[in-house]
Amino acid sequence: MTPDPDAEGTVRVAILDDHALIVDGLAAWIGEHAPDLDVAIRTTQWLDLIRHPEFPVDLVLMDLQLGDSVSIESRIRACRAAGASVVVVTALDDAESRERCLAAGADGFVSKTQPLGEVVGLARRALLGGRGGAVAVDGDPAAGGVAAPSDAALSAAERRAVALYVQGRSTADVAAAMDVGYETAKTYLRRARDKYAKVGRPAGRRAELIRRAAEDGMLE
Structure with missing residues (x-):
């Protein structure tokens, strides 16, 4: 379902920028001018x-250049695959x-x-464009921690399948890209989810699997 800024309730937003001043400034403006x-x-x-x-929220306001190795394409596709x-x-x-x-x-x-x-106006128009739609996700206890996540020991094929799937591709698309049936x-993705579950890292939902892929460096 597409979030509607004109409907009752609010649209949940995330702000991602490598400058804290920009993050805080945009958040403050939204808080004052965009109820x-x-x-x-x-x-x-x-x-x-x-x-x-x-995460996922309805809308992500995202900086193009961050100080990491993950491409803007992967970041966009991961957010879109999660429903934002x-x-x-x-x-x-x-x-x-x-x-x-x-x-x-x-x-x-x-x-x-x-x-x-103007930035917020464009954000509202993007929401009304019909592409976004948030999905519910359970809270992840690991979100506030600093410990390294447990290794799920995925095979190379399982990692490849997950990396393709979290970009928003269907299982059929993953099969075609990997040249397998x-x-x-489907088995690669199921095994990956099972392995994550065994080490206490939920991955049953696409948004959860995106988190796991990001943690394990599968987004490039």
């Missing part, structure tokens, strides 16, 4: 977003970056030089 939006997550780290117990709309807010406002983000599934692309009202791809 239809609720900032549920504010963070400077990609992994903290994915592991946050409030994505608007990229960036200082690098060029045609190539815009095309990369939109091709990966971003619902909007806006320069940081724009007034905050549908049942084989």
Whole structure:
């Protein structure tokens, strides 16, 4: 179901930017001027977003360039696969970056030089575009911890299947990309989920599996 800013209730938003000042400034503006939006997550780290117990949200306002090795395409696809709309807010406002983000599934692309009202307006239009829709996720106790996650010991094929699946591909698409049968791809994903469950890392839902993939460096 597409979240509607005009409907009763609020739209849950996450803000991801590697500058805390920008995160806090945008959150403060939303809190004062946009009662239809609720900032549920504010963070400077990609992994903290994915592991946050409030993820997935309805909308992610995401910086283009973060200080990690995960590409913007993987970040967008992972959020979209979890059910969140994505608007990229960036200082690098060029045609190539815009095309990369939109091709990966971003619902909007806006320069940081724009007034905050324009940024939020674009976010509302992205939500009304019909692409987003949040899915319920249980809180992840690991979200607030600092310990390294337990190794699920996935095989190479299981890791590959998970990496493809968390980008939003169907099981049939995963099978085609791996050049295996549908049942084989389904088995890889089932085994991966089972292995994660055995080490206390839930992965039954797509959003949970996205968290596990992010934790284990499967997003590139």
